[in-house]
Amino acid sequence: MGSETKLIVRYQETDQMGIVHHSVYPIWFECGRTDYIKSMGMSYGQMEKNGVMLPLLSMRCQYRYPSYYEDEITVQSKIQSLTPTRITFHYDIYRKGHDKPVVQGETEHVWTDDGMRPVNLKKFRPQLFEFMNNLYLQEGSNEQKQE
Amino acid sequence: MGSETKLIVRYQETDQMGIVHHSVYPIWFECGRTDYIKSMGMSYGQMEKNGVMLPLLSMRCQYRYPSYYEDEITVQSKIQSLTPTRITFHYDIYRKGHDKPVVQGETEHVWTDDGMRPVNLKKFRPQLFEFMNNLYLQEGSNEQKQE
Amino acid sequence: MGSETKLIVRYQETDQMGIVHHSVYPIWFECGRTDYIKSMGMSYGQMEKNGVMLPLLSMRCQYRYPSYYEDEITVQSKIQSLTPTRITFHYDIYRKGHDKPVVQGETEHVWTDDGMRPVNLKKFRPQLFEFMNNLYLQEGSNEQKQE
Amino acid sequence: MGSETKLIVRYQETDQMGIVHHSVYPIWFECGRTDYIKSMGMSYGQMEKNGVMLPLLSMRCQYRYPSYYEDEITVQSKIQSLTPTRITFHYDIYRKGHDKPVVQGETEHVWTDDGMRPVNLKKFRPQLFEFMNNLYLQEGSNEQKQE
Numbered sequence: 001m002g003s004e005t006k007l008i009v010r011y012q013e014t015d016q017m018g019i020v021h022h023s024v025y026p027i028w029f030e031c032g033r034t035d036y037i038k039s040m041g042m043s044y045g046q047m048e049k050n051g052v053m054l055p056l057l058s059m060r061c062q063y064r065y066p067s068y069y070e071d072e073i074t075v076q077s078k079i080q081s082l083t084p085t086r087i088t089f090h091y092d093i094y095r096k097g098h099d100k101p102v103v104q105g106e107t108e109h110v111w112t113d114d115g116m117r118p119v120n121l122k123k124f125r126p127q128l129f130e131f132m133n134n135l136y137l138q139e140g141s142n143e144q145k146q147e
Numbered sequence: 148m149g150s151e152t153k154l155i156v157r158y159q160e161t162d163q164m165g166i167v168h169h170s171v172y173p174i175w176f177e178c179g180r181t182d183y184i185k186s187m188g189m190s191y192g193q194m195e196k197n198g199v200m201l202p203l204l205s206m207r208c209q210y211r212y213p214s215y216y217e218d219e220i221t222v223q224s225k226i227q228s229l230t231p232t233r234i235t236f237h238y239d240i241y242r243k244g245h246d247k248p249v250v251q252g253e254t255e256h257v258w259t260d261d262g263m264r265p266v267n268l269k270k271f272r273p274q275l276f277e278f279m280n281n282l283y284l285q286e287g288s289n290e291q292k293q294e
Numbered sequence: 295m296g297s298e299t300k301l302i303v304r305y306q307e308t309d310q311m312g313i314v315h316h317s318v319y320p321i322w323f324e325c326g327r328t329d330y331i332k333s334m335g336m337s338y339g340q341m342e343k344n345g346v347m348l349p350l351l352s353m354r355c356q357y358r359y360p361s362y363y364e365d366e367i368t369v370q371s372k373i374q375s376l377t378p379t380r381i382t383f384h385y386d387i388y389r390k391g392h393d394k395p396v397v398q399g400e401t402e403h404v405w406t407d408d409g410m411r412p413v414n415l416k417k418f419r420p421q422l423f424e425f426m427n428n429l430y431l432q433e434g435s436n437e438q439k440q441e
Numbered sequence: 442m443g444s445e446t447k448l449i450v451r452y453q454e455t456d457q458m459g460i461v462h463h464s465v466y467p468i469w470f471e472c473g474r475t476d477y478i479k480s481m482g483m484s485y486g487q488m489e490k491n492g493v494m495l496p497l498l499s500m501r502c503q504y505r506y507p508s509y510y511e512d513e514i515t516v517q518s519k520i521q522s523l524t525p526t527r528i529t530f531h532y533d534i535y536r537k538g539h540d541k542p543v544v545q546g547e548t549e550h551v552w553t554d555d556g557m558r559p560v561n562l563k564k565f566r567p568q569l570f571e572f573m574n575n576l577y578l579q580e581g582s583n584e585q586k587q588e
Contacts, residue, residue, distance in 0.1 A: 016457065
């Protein structure tokens with residue numbers, strides 16, 4: 001059902017326009033991704049130590065509203081699609097006091113070994129793939145997500 | 148035509164995967180955008196002082212190959228599309244010794260006044276719009292850009 | 295007394311040495327400072343809107359132990375010294391499972407108006423100065439801090 | 442005689458005070474350090490591949506004047522002190538059009554092997570130590586550096 005990550009906007013994350021710089025949201029996506037994996041009872045750090053990495057293939061961000069210093073931010077993360085070779089996460093970023101997402105995005109990743117060679121996760125780590133796949137199937141409502 | 152920006156990968160820009168972190172490329176896009184505008188004989192800083200801002204609406208990145216500490220990077224930037232209310236830049240990022248782009252991306256921006264209210268640039272700053280539009284038309288070969 | 299700020303190490307904060315990059319700790323100091331001011335019932339954002347700014351004069355960091363991705367970090371912040379023209383904060387950064395501070399530091403700031411001109415806070419904003427001074431005096435145990 | 446590194450201030454490096462955020466200068470110090478080592482005919486990346494690392498022990502920054510978006514920055518770097526177990530670099534950061542350094546700083550490093558264990562460089566890599574020591578001695582004028 002996805003995970004939620006709470007953050008407070010840091011002064012360093014603002015720019016001279018007085019808003020959070022757009023390059024910060026991909027970092028918050030990553031915080032969300034870390035928490036999503038942790039909420040599954042695993043850890044991305046542990047996955048890396050077990051020889052599985054998840055470098056990015058692509059990223060998309062939609063900037064709808066600005067955020068400001070000291071804002072209370074919530075990152076909602078979920079799996080958008082999963083195959084034996086790729087995984088895509090979707091993120092909705094909210095700021096307290098504003099009911100629509102301020103930023104939305106996706107990151108598409110390739111499963112690799114620790115030498116950054118692409119792998120078929122279903123063959124390379126069958127249990128991990130089953131685990132992720134069950135999670136993905138449970139999310140169910142992925143189809144009607146807003147864009 | 149477009150502009151070229153030269154950068155050297157900073158140690159701080161790497162992550163524990165041993166490669167440039169994906170959130171760094173949007174910052175390099177911005178360096179490219181700054182240089183593009185400067186190559187036109189203007190400056191983005193000056194534009195802001197004149198009350199015109201260019202916040203992002205959306206961003207896309209395609210990560211094709213990794214980059215590493217101390218790599219010599221070239222950012223090629225150009226206008227991909229221009230209307231009185233929006234402008235989109237396209238970026239190709241190269242690392243020395245590698246002939247294909249390692250990362251490609253687009254950033255879509257909205258023209259606003261200094262209160263971040265969207266404006267029709269053709270009416271708000273007709274000379275600036277003419278100037279940008281001439282540049283855009285001169286680029287010509289935008290149509291057959293690779294994706 | 296002081297305040298405590300909890301953080302989780304972000305992947306983006308690591309470098310190719312596999313540890314948190316040293317330039318990240320000053321950002322965590324700032325998170326600590328923000329929370330310290332908030333714990334006093336104020337907000338640094340509000341202070342800025344009231345025309346009082348706190349740019350840095352100097353910073354010192356002692357790096358004693360590394361931190362790693364996903365570590366649970368605590369930043370302890372307190373006022374180290376206060377005069378009508380300057381304020382110095384001291385920070386002790388802990389990671390869970392390690393009883394000594396991993397990083398310690400100080401930041402020295404000058405009180406300025408919103409044009410970045412140095413001010414005598416006691417004259418410029420007497421109530422704010424009294425408020426800060428009471429806090430500082432309450433901390434008391436500042437003298438025997440380790441270095 | 443030290444090295445010089447040229448940089449242009451990035452938009453992302455500014456904060457809502459409208460100036461370069463103080464956490465950026467340590468990153469510029471690192472760019473200077475990289476160039477200093479490169480100017481000696483080596484590369485820090487190569488040093489790391491040869492099993493020698495240089496994690497930080499401490500850092501000091503003096504912020505004298507602000508820098509702004511698009512400023513042309515010069516980082517002057519040199520060795521301030523060298524022993525078989527430690528090395529300290531000094532940095533003077535200038536912005537074009539301003540004759541005094543805007544920021545000055547030092548970083549103190551410990552020589553370690555690739556397991557981050559402190560080493561005596563004179564024994565661990567005698568040639569590298571000799572090389573560094575000759576450079577350090579050639580700088581000569583280190584004694585009368587301003588503070």
